[in-house]
Amino acid sequence: MKILIIGASGTIGNEVKNQLAQDHEVICAGRNGADVKVDITSEDSIKKMYKQVGKVDAVVNASGGAHFAPVSELTPELNEKGIGSKLKGQINLVLLGLDYVNDNGSFTLTTGIMMDDPIPQGASAAMANGGVKAFVKAAAIEMPRAIRINSVSPNAVQESWERLEPLFLGFDPVPAARVALAFKKSVCGAQTGENYEVY
Numbered sequence: 001m002k003i004l005i006i007g008a009s010g011t012i013g014n015e016v017k018n019q020l021a022q023d024h025e026v027i028c029a030g031r032n033g034a035d036v037k038v039d040i041t042s043e044d045s046i047k048k049m050y051k052q053v054g055k056v057d058a059v060v061n062a063s064g065g066a067h068f069a070p071v072s073e074l075t076p077e078l079n080e081k082g083i084g085s086k087l088k089g090q091i092n093l094v095l096l097g098l099d100y101v102n103d104n105g106s107f108t109l110t111t112g113i114m115m116d117d118p119i120p121q122g123a124s125a126a127m128a129n130g131g132v133k134a135f136v137k138a139a140a141i142e143m144p145r146a147i148r149i150n151s152v153s154p155n156a157v158q159e160s161w162e163r164l165e166p167l168f169l170g171f172d173p174v175p176a177a178r179v180a181l182a183f184k185k186s187v188c189g190a191q192t193g194e195n196y197e198v199y
Contacts, residue, residue: 007064055101058106074124
Protein backbone atom coordinates (compact mmCIF):
# COMPACT_ATOMS: atom_id res chain seq x y z
CA MET A 1 0.00 0.00 0.00
CA LYS A 2 0.96 3.63 -0.49
CA ILE A 3 0.33 5.40 2.82
CA LEU A 4 0.41 9.12 3.59
CA ILE A 5 1.24 9.88 7.24
CA ILE A 6 0.70 13.43 8.48
CA GLY A 7 2.63 14.23 11.64
CA ALA A 8 5.19 11.46 11.14
CA SER A 9 7.91 13.41 12.94
CA GLY A 10 5.98 13.45 16.22
CA THR A 11 6.33 10.90 19.01
CA ILE A 12 3.34 8.82 17.97
CA GLY A 13 3.62 9.55 14.26
CA ASN A 14 7.20 8.32 14.15
CA GLU A 15 6.19 5.00 15.71
CA VAL A 16 3.31 4.71 13.22
CA LYS A 17 5.77 5.32 10.39
CA ASN A 18 8.12 2.64 11.77
CA GLN A 19 5.27 0.13 11.96
CA LEU A 20 3.86 0.76 8.50
CA ALA A 21 7.13 1.30 6.62
CA GLN A 22 8.09 -2.34 7.24
CA ASP A 23 5.61 -3.55 4.61
CA HIS A 24 4.32 -0.47 2.78
CA GLU A 25 5.42 2.62 0.89
CA VAL A 26 5.18 5.54 3.32
CA ILE A 27 5.10 9.25 2.49
CA CYS A 28 5.58 11.59 5.45
CA ALA A 29 3.89 14.99 5.61
CA GLY A 30 4.12 17.70 8.23
CA ARG A 31 5.33 21.16 9.04
CA ASN A 32 8.91 20.03 9.64
CA GLY A 33 11.27 17.26 8.52
CA ALA A 34 8.87 15.60 6.10
CA ASP A 35 8.75 14.48 2.47
CA VAL A 36 5.88 16.91 1.88
CA LYS A 37 5.05 20.13 3.75
CA VAL A 38 1.54 20.63 5.12
CA ASP A 39 -0.26 22.77 7.67
CA ILE A 40 -3.57 21.06 8.45
CA THR A 41 -5.09 24.36 9.64
CA SER A 42 -4.91 25.61 6.03
CA GLU A 43 -7.24 24.25 3.37
CA ASP A 44 -4.89 25.48 0.64
CA SER A 45 -1.97 23.68 2.26
CA ILE A 46 -3.96 20.42 2.46
CA LYS A 47 -5.01 20.72 -1.20
CA LYS A 48 -1.41 21.38 -2.24
CA MET A 49 -0.21 18.33 -0.28
CA TYR A 50 -2.72 16.01 -1.96
CA LYS A 51 -1.89 17.35 -5.41
CA GLN A 52 1.80 16.79 -4.74
CA VAL A 53 1.36 13.25 -3.36
CA GLY A 54 -1.33 12.01 -5.74
CA LYS A 55 -3.36 8.84 -5.21
CA VAL A 56 -2.81 6.85 -2.00
CA ASP A 57 -4.32 3.80 -0.35
CA ALA A 58 -4.42 5.24 3.16
CA VAL A 59 -4.20 8.59 4.93
CA VAL A 60 -3.08 8.58 8.57
CA ASN A 61 -3.11 11.71 10.70
CA ALA A 62 -1.06 11.84 13.90
CA SER A 63 -1.05 15.63 14.19
CA GLY A 64 -3.27 18.31 15.68
CA GLY A 65 -3.13 20.55 18.70
CA ALA A 66 -5.34 22.31 21.23
CA HIS A 67 -4.90 24.97 23.90
CA PHE A 68 -4.74 23.80 27.52
CA ALA A 69 -6.25 26.28 29.99
CA PRO A 70 -8.86 26.37 32.76
CA VAL A 71 -12.37 26.91 31.39
CA SER A 72 -12.53 30.23 33.26
CA GLU A 73 -9.55 31.42 31.18
CA LEU A 74 -10.48 29.73 27.90
CA THR A 75 -11.47 32.45 25.44
CA PRO A 76 -13.09 31.82 22.05
CA GLU A 77 -9.77 32.80 20.47
CA LEU A 78 -7.79 30.27 22.52
CA ASN A 79 -10.41 27.59 21.88
CA GLU A 80 -10.04 28.20 18.16
CA LYS A 81 -6.67 26.40 18.18
CA GLY A 82 -8.35 23.07 18.94
CA ILE A 83 -11.15 23.76 16.48
CA GLY A 84 -8.84 24.80 13.64
CA SER A 85 -6.23 22.10 14.14
CA LYS A 86 -7.46 19.00 15.97
CA LEU A 87 -11.08 19.19 14.82
CA LYS A 88 -11.49 21.05 11.52
CA GLY A 89 -7.98 20.28 10.32
CA GLN A 90 -8.52 16.53 10.61
CA ILE A 91 -11.99 16.63 9.09
CA ASN A 92 -10.66 18.69 6.18
CA LEU A 93 -8.04 16.00 5.55
CA VAL A 94 -10.97 13.68 4.84
CA LEU A 95 -13.22 16.09 2.93
CA LEU A 96 -10.40 17.34 0.71
CA GLY A 97 -8.75 13.93 0.41
CA LEU A 98 -11.62 11.71 -0.70
CA ASP A 99 -10.72 11.97 -4.38
CA TYR A 100 -7.11 11.06 -3.63
CA VAL A 101 -7.82 7.83 -1.73
CA ASN A 102 -8.15 4.70 -3.83
CA ASP A 103 -11.16 2.35 -3.70
CA ASN A 104 -11.14 0.27 -0.50
CA GLY A 105 -8.66 2.72 1.06
CA SER A 106 -8.84 4.30 4.49
CA PHE A 107 -8.50 7.36 6.67
CA THR A 108 -7.26 7.14 10.26
CA LEU A 109 -7.61 10.21 12.50
CA THR A 110 -6.51 10.89 16.08
CA THR A 111 -8.69 11.59 19.12
CA GLY A 112 -7.52 11.15 22.72
CA ILE A 113 -8.27 9.93 26.21
CA MET A 114 -9.37 13.34 27.52
CA MET A 115 -12.81 13.06 25.90
CA ASP A 116 -13.46 9.94 28.01
CA ASP A 117 -11.36 10.71 31.09
CA PRO A 118 -11.25 14.50 31.55
CA ILE A 119 -8.35 16.40 33.05
CA PRO A 120 -8.19 19.95 34.40
CA GLN A 121 -7.41 22.44 31.61
CA GLY A 122 -8.34 19.86 28.96
CA ALA A 123 -11.87 20.95 27.96
CA SER A 124 -10.86 22.37 24.58
CA ALA A 125 -8.87 19.27 23.62
CA ALA A 126 -11.70 17.01 24.83
CA MET A 127 -14.17 19.00 22.71
CA ALA A 128 -12.05 18.53 19.59
CA ASN A 129 -11.45 14.84 20.29
CA GLY A 130 -15.15 14.17 20.82
CA GLY A 131 -16.04 15.99 17.62
CA VAL A 132 -13.59 13.92 15.60
CA LYS A 133 -14.90 10.69 17.12
CA ALA A 134 -18.50 11.65 16.25
CA PHE A 135 -17.52 12.63 12.71
CA VAL A 136 -15.74 9.30 12.15
CA LYS A 137 -18.70 7.28 13.37
CA ALA A 138 -21.20 9.22 11.27
CA ALA A 139 -19.06 9.53 8.14
CA ALA A 140 -18.33 5.78 8.10
CA ILE A 141 -21.89 4.92 7.02
CA GLU A 142 -21.66 6.98 3.84
CA MET A 143 -18.05 6.89 2.73
CA PRO A 144 -17.84 6.29 -1.04
CA ARG A 145 -16.07 3.46 -2.88
CA ALA A 146 -15.74 1.23 0.19
CA ILE A 147 -13.32 3.70 1.83
CA ARG A 148 -13.03 3.07 5.56
CA ILE A 149 -12.57 5.67 8.30
CA ASN A 150 -11.47 5.15 11.92
CA SER A 151 -9.79 7.05 14.72
CA VAL A 152 -7.24 6.12 17.37
CA SER A 153 -7.64 7.46 20.90
CA PRO A 154 -4.31 7.31 22.72
CA ASN A 155 -3.56 7.76 26.39
CA ALA A 156 -0.61 9.94 27.31
CA VAL A 157 2.51 8.17 26.05
CA GLN A 158 5.53 7.12 28.11
CA GLU A 159 7.98 8.89 25.80
CA SER A 160 6.37 12.28 26.65
CA TRP A 161 5.57 11.49 30.26
CA GLU A 162 8.12 13.82 31.84
CA ARG A 163 6.41 16.76 30.12
CA LEU A 164 2.82 15.50 30.42
CA GLU A 165 2.68 14.06 33.94
CA PRO A 166 1.71 17.37 35.64
CA LEU A 167 -1.42 17.45 33.44
CA PHE A 168 -2.22 13.73 33.68
CA LEU A 169 -1.80 13.04 37.40
CA GLY A 170 -2.74 9.47 38.28
CA PHE A 171 -2.77 8.27 34.67
CA ASP A 172 -0.81 5.22 33.54
CA PRO A 173 0.99 6.19 30.31
CA VAL A 174 1.32 3.74 27.44
CA PRO A 175 4.24 3.13 25.05
CA ALA A 176 3.95 4.98 21.73
CA ALA A 177 4.69 1.68 19.99
CA ARG A 178 1.47 0.24 21.44
CA VAL A 179 -0.49 3.23 20.13
CA ALA A 180 1.09 2.69 16.71
CA LEU A 181 -0.34 -0.83 16.59
CA ALA A 182 -3.85 0.63 16.75
CA PHE A 183 -3.06 2.79 13.72
CA LYS A 184 -1.75 -0.30 11.94
CA LYS A 185 -4.95 -2.16 12.80
CA SER A 186 -7.00 0.68 11.34
CA VAL A 187 -4.97 0.87 8.11
CA CYS A 188 -4.53 -2.86 7.51
CA GLY A 189 -7.76 -4.19 8.98
CA ALA A 190 -11.37 -4.24 7.77
CA GLN A 191 -13.31 -2.26 10.37
CA THR A 192 -14.80 1.19 9.86
CA GLY A 193 -16.39 3.80 12.10
CA GLU A 194 -14.27 2.65 15.05
CA ASN A 195 -12.41 4.62 17.69
CA TYR A 196 -9.56 2.41 18.86
CA GLU A 197 -8.85 3.21 22.51
CA VAL A 198 -5.30 2.63 23.72
CA TYR A 199 -5.74 3.34 27.42
